[in-house]
Amino acid sequence: MTVAADRRAEARGDPSARRAHILDAAETCFARNGFHRTTMQDLAREAAMSPGNFYRYFESKEALVLGLVERERERGTLLVAEMEGSGDPRGTLLGIIARYFASITREAATLRVEIWSESTRNPDIAAMTARTEAESRDWFVATLAALATAPGCDPAGLYALLAPLMKGIVVGRAALPDYDVAAAIAQLHALLDAGLDGRLPAPPLAGRHAGR
Amino acid sequence: MTVAADRRAEARGDPSARRAHILDAAETCFARNGFHRTTMQDLAREAAMSPGNFYRYFESKEALVLGLVERERERGTLLVAEMEGSGDPRGTLLGIIARYFASITREAATLRVEIWSESTRNPDIAAMTARTEAESRDWFVATLAALATAPGCDPAGLYALLAPLMKGIVVGRAALPDYDVAAAIAQLHALLDAGLDGRLPAPPLAGRHAGR
Amino acid sequence: MTVAADRRAEARGDPSARRAHILDAAETCFARNGFHRTTMQDLAREAAMSPGNFYRYFESKEALVLGLVERERERGTLLVAEMEGSGDPRGTLLGIIARYFASITREAATLRVEIWSESTRNPDIAAMTARTEAESRDWFVATLAALATAPGCDPAGLYALLAPLMKGIVVGRAALPDYDVAAAIAQLHALLDAGLDGRLPAPPLAGRHAGR
Amino acid sequence: MTVAADRRAEARGDPSARRAHILDAAETCFARNGFHRTTMQDLAREAAMSPGNFYRYFESKEALVLGLVERERERGTLLVAEMEGSGDPRGTLLGIIARYFASITREAATLRVEIWSESTRNPDIAAMTARTEAESRDWFVATLAALATAPGCDPAGLYALLAPLMKGIVVGRAALPDYDVAAAIAQLHALLDAGLDGRLPAPPLAGRHAGR
DNA sequence: CATGAATGAGGCTTCATTCAT
DNA sequence: GATGAATGAAGCCTCATTCAT
Numbered sequence: 001m002t003v004a005a006d007r008r009a010e011a012r013g014d015p016s017a018r019r020a021h022i023l024d025a026a027e028t029c030f031a032r033n034g035f036h037r038t039t040m041q042d043l044a045r046e047a048a049m050s051p052g053n054f055y056r057y058f059e060s061k062e063a064l065v066l067g068l069v070e071r072e073r074e075r076g077t078l079l080v081a082e083m084e085g086s087g088d089p090r091g092t093l094l095g096i097i098a099r100y101f102a103s104i105t106r107e108a109a110t111l112r113v114e115i116w117s118e119s120t121r122n123p124d125i126a127a128m129t130a131r132t133e134a135e136s137r138d139w140f141v142a143t144l145a146a147l148a149t150a151p152g153c154d155p156a157g158l159y160a161l162l163a164p165l166m167k168g169i170v171v172g173r174a175a176l177p178d179y180d181v182a183a184a185i186a187q188l189h190a191l192l193d194a195g196l197d198g199r200l201p202a203p204p205l206a207g208r209h210a211g212r
Numbered sequence: 213m214t215v216a217a218d219r220r221a222e223a224r225g226d227p228s229a230r231r232a233h234i235l236d237a238a239e240t241c242f243a244r245n246g247f248h249r250t251t252m253q254d255l256a257r258e259a260a261m262s263p264g265n266f267y268r269y270f271e272s273k274e275a276l277v278l279g280l281v282e283r284e285r286e287r288g289t290l291l292v293a294e295m296e297g298s299g300d301p302r303g304t305l306l307g308i309i310a311r312y313f314a315s316i317t318r319e320a321a322t323l324r325v326e327i328w329s330e331s332t333r334n335p336d337i338a339a340m341t342a343r344t345e346a347e348s349r350d351w352f353v354a355t356l357a358a359l360a361t362a363p364g365c366d367p368a369g370l371y372a373l374l375a376p377l378m379k380g381i382v383v384g385r386a387a388l389p390d391y392d393v394a395a396a397i398a399q400l401h402a403l404l405d406a407g408l409d410g411r412l413p414a415p416p417l418a419g420r421h422a423g424r
Numbered sequence: 425m426t427v428a429a430d431r432r433a434e435a436r437g438d439p440s441a442r443r444a445h446i447l448d449a450a451e452t453c454f455a456r457n458g459f460h461r462t463t464m465q466d467l468a469r470e471a472a473m474s475p476g477n478f479y480r481y482f483e484s485k486e487a488l489v490l491g492l493v494e495r496e497r498e499r500g501t502l503l504v505a506e507m508e509g510s511g512d513p514r515g516t517l518l519g520i521i522a523r524y525f526a527s528i529t530r531e532a533a534t535l536r537v538e539i540w541s542e543s544t545r546n547p548d549i550a551a552m553t554a555r556t557e558a559e560s561r562d563w564f565v566a567t568l569a570a571l572a573t574a575p576g577c578d579p580a581g582l583y584a585l586l587a588p589l590m591k592g593i594v595v596g597r598a599a600l601p602d603y604d605v606a607a608a609i610a611q612l613h614a615l616l617d618a619g620l621d622g623r624l625p626a627p628p629l630a631g632r633h634a635g636r
Numbered sequence: 637m638t639v640a641a642d643r644r645a646e647a648r649g650d651p652s653a654r655r656a657h658i659l660d661a662a663e664t665c666f667a668r669n670g671f672h673r674t675t676m677q678d679l680a681r682e683a684a685m686s687p688g689n690f691y692r693y694f695e696s697k698e699a700l701v702l703g704l705v706e707r708e709r710e711r712g713t714l715l716v717a718e719m720e721g722s723g724d725p726r727g728t729l730l731g732i733i734a735r736y737f738a739s740i741t742r743e744a745a746t747l748r749v750e751i752w753s754e755s756t757r758n759p760d761i762a763a764m765t766a767r768t769e770a771e772s773r774d775w776f777v778a779t780l781a782a783l784a785t786a787p788g789c790d791p792a793g794l795y796a797l798l799a800p801l802m803k804g805i806v807v808g809r810a811a812l813p814d815y816d817v818a819a820a821i822a823q824l825h826a827l828l829d830a831g832l833d834g835r836l837p838a839p840p841l842a843g844r845h846a847g848r
Numbered sequence: 849c850a851t852g853a854a855t856g857a858g859g860c861t862t863c864a865t866t867c868a869t
Numbered sequence: 870g871a872t873g874a875a876t877g878a879a880g881c882c883t884c885a886t887t888c889a890t
Contacts, residue, residue: 168376592800
């Protein structure tokens with residue numbers, strides 16, 4: 001299919017393709033300049049579309065961020081489902097970590113931090129972020145439990161370690177130009193192995209089950 | 213200096229007290245509503261000061277964030293110096309972690325994420341953040357080395373684990389309403405102990421040297 | 425023509441039926457929300473028609489108001505002609521007054537005020553309004569003259585009283601939620617009777633001839 | 637006082653002078669082009685003021701209309717109070733009618749119709765219009781009662797005639813270029829005299845007391 | 849003929865910054 | 870020094886109108 005045909009197909013009818021196209025542009029712009037420094041004009045230029053047209057697909061500029069977060073969540077779900085089909089649980093786990101935290105581009109990391117920041121101001125985004133986090137935790141804990149190689153492994157406890165670790169790596173990637181992601185990931189892998197092997201000491205007191 | 217004297221100094225022209233007062237207001241406002249949603253009018257109200265007056269002490273609204281980050285860095289340096297005087301290195305380490313990551317309020321965490329986000333847009337803030345991070349790392353590595361209880365302890369490697377972990381805890385505190393900070397901190401403490409005892413496996417490959 | 429046939433004619437291309445259908449929708453929308461607060465999308469929804477289609481029948485949104493005023497004028501002419509066939513001049517007069525001023529709905533009154541307001545901005549509408557007014561005056565004066573029961577009756581003078589009175593009743597109906605139309609109409613009827621009976625004093629000076 | 641000094645006095649402090657200045661500009665613009673066709677830029681030009689500055693004195697563009705209506709109401713109250721001091725009730729009555737309905741400029745009439753039209757859309761303006769109407773009615777009825785020269789005079793009934801008559805004259809003045817205000821006013825005066833003399837027949841049925 | 853997606857000018861409003869007092 | 874009224878450049882969004890299908 002030619003590019004022109006592709007454009008026409010996109011331009012015609014299919015609203016979800018249109019939405020996706022807009023979200024692509026928003027992703028690019030927000031990652032590049034941040035939500036607050038991106039104007040609807042910037043977006044229009046990036047999406048090769050008039051400003052007014054956005055509002056046929058999204059209620060407001062804020063709704064674009066929400067759409068972005070939602071799409072990211074769906075993509076995660078899809079990716080997991082896809083990789084789980086491979087029948088290699090450990091590979092899937094490492095793959096997910098790699099995809100979402102290790103080999104993340106600086107722009108993507110920046111966008112992630114931006115979204116966490118918006119989460120603290122916008123209830124809708126906060127809700128979507130919480131949902132993503134909950135789904136992520138459920139999957140991780142289940143997967144860690146399945147991969148545990150020793151009875152001493154505490155999947156929930158391990159996730160309580162992994163989750164902030166992964167988030168912190170994203171922050172480092174975004175905010176520190178010289179951040180050594182590889183080193184952090186190597187440490188994370190070693191930690192993961194140790195955890196699955198039951199070689200990580202449980203914390204002394206209660207509180208070993210993460211979150212609510 | 214008494215509080216009254218302090219107030220008087222502030223009421224009259226002591227520029228550094230004035231700056232501090234303004235930064236206090238900025239901290240409050242930015243933590244409450246975020247940088248982009250705080251207007252100079254908000255700031256003026258919070259600081260009980262005319263909007264025009266800010267510009268005698270700070271170049272611009274952006275400079276306020278920079279001032280905030282700088283002050284935070286100085287405060288960290290001061291706090292460390294103070295606590296190290298106690299002659300209890302382990303207590304100092306745990307105290308610093310508690311002060312900056314464990315017992316952080318939600319507002320403070322939010323502000324921290326906000327600043328990380330701004331770091332990705334504003335080179336001055338990025339530089340200041342990088343400097344803070346470098347100083348933090350140096351101190352942590354030195355302190356971990358001093359506290360190591362076994363030859364297998366790898367201070368730099370341990371820091372490569374602790375640093376993102378702590379950042380991630382801040383993100384969780386800020387972006388997830390139900391985040392269980394206590395559980396994460398308990399895990400961190402256990403990890404720290406294990407690390408200092410050399411019970412954490414080093415990552416297989418190198419990667420412990422900074423680089424990109 | 426049956427309703428079904430009418431619908432079919434409308435569904436197919438009969439342009440004048442199409443125009444009427446559009447004007448119906450415009451009347452509904454403008455009465456409900458006013459000219460300036462009605463969007464072409466609102467109109468499209470009301471008329472069950474695409475926005476673009478309006479422009480095949482009317483030049484612009486403004487032209488719709490003009491069309492509305494014109495239709496209203498024609499309807500008035502028709503109604504008068506119809507009622508005059510009854511051979512009851514007095515009944516016709518009272519009927520017209522009732523139809524146009526007494527039993528007017530609030531929405532209709534609102535629309536009338538809206539149109540007067542637009543008259544002051546749009547020359548085309550002003551011209552149409554003036555024409556309607558002129559025809560109305562001619563008919564009223566002629567009818568009053570025919571109904572006069574005493575030589576002292578001054579039809580033109582009486583109309584100079586009736587015309588603003590009727591307009592004012594419409595304004596009251598539109599702008600004052602608690603306006604008592606019935607009371608005003610009762611007064612108007614009494615006034616009309618008195619005028620036809622020559623019991624109304626002529627104004628001292630001239631001034632009964634139009635002109636500015 | 638020089639114009640420059642005047643400008644300075646106006647520019648300095650006094651917010652109510654500033655509000656008045658803005659309302660003057662709004663009155664001019666709204667009368668000239670109507671509320672919906674006047675942009676904040678137009679207003680800014682007319683008021684020799686930047687667009688942003690309006691919002692220090694009025695919440696929104698709509699609030700300007702409300703301010704205008706309110707000021708008009710207050711002016712009416714003031715004017716009445718002033719004229720009543722003259723000790724000539726009949727002169728006061730005729731003066732008020734002249735001032736507000738007879739010698740009204742076309743622009744003023746246009747603005748009045750515009751406001752009636754807005755009344756049907758904006759509850760705040762509707763409330764203010766209703767209040768003005770109520771005060772107007774109270775004063776008219778009291779004044780008519782005081783001026784009645786015969787026991788047969790029905791002040792409330794007379795007002796139910798006068799009120800729409802006056803409104804209708806305003807509509808005519810605004811919407812009909814050739815409207816003969818003088819003739820209408822002459823009729824109104826004659827009607828008023830007849831009413832005060834008890835020479836107007838009461839309407840047959842009840843309903844002789846206007847509105848609620 | 850009809851559609852409805854798309855356009856893009858322009859409206860209202862906000863807010864960082866300035867400057868006369 | 871300090872004030873706070875004023876500025877004016879954008880920013881988000883709406884909506885009459887067009888035009889490819």
